[in-house]
Amino acid sequence: NAGVTQTPKFQVLKTGQSMTLQCAQDMNHEYMSWYRQDPGMGLRLIHYSVGAGITDQGEVPNGYNVSRSTTEDFPLRLLSAAPSQTSVYFCASSYSEGAGNTIYFGEGSWLTVV
């Protein structure tokens, strides 16, 4: 099993450009989420999904869109990148919500917006 796979690992964007961070898991997990990590801070929740077709906002959702058309994939879209979105992004998944299941993290995607 590959676990949680994020692509790309590194990306440089110009202000105003759009891009999609991909996240895929092969563990048949229902719950998937995106976090961002800024210097001097812990991870903060951007968006999450409790199953295919269901998404909701986390703590810092502005500037990001998500969709969940399949159980396996949970892409994060930046529609118009801003320097404030320079961060490390983590995708995470777990079997189901609220059952104390282990949360698995991807290896992170480093995004720089210039």
Add this chain to the structure above:
Amino acid sequence: AQTVTQSQPEMSVQEAETVTLSCTYDTSESDYYLFWYKQPPSRQMILVIRQEAYKQQNATENRFSVNFQKAAKSFSLKISDSQLGDAAMYFCAYRSGHTDKLIFGTGTRLQVFP
């Protein structure tokens, strides 16, 4: 809302010695989980140890143990026989019992000196 506070931005320890990292949290819930994650320079999020709030016994994983004081809302991590490979950022995290959303502290950078 739940919060997690790590008041030690940096800690250092001599190899083979013991170090304790502090974490306090605030919640009105009775069903929750607490975690310590290790983040080495690679930025990978590695689960070190977890504690279920309903368990009175402190969790232990090899050289890592916690001191869980539920009434005081304190959750410290003790690393015994510190090794050079323990050097990393350590994050304390809270998770409600009915959700998979993690709330992180700001982290403690641990340095290990030979």
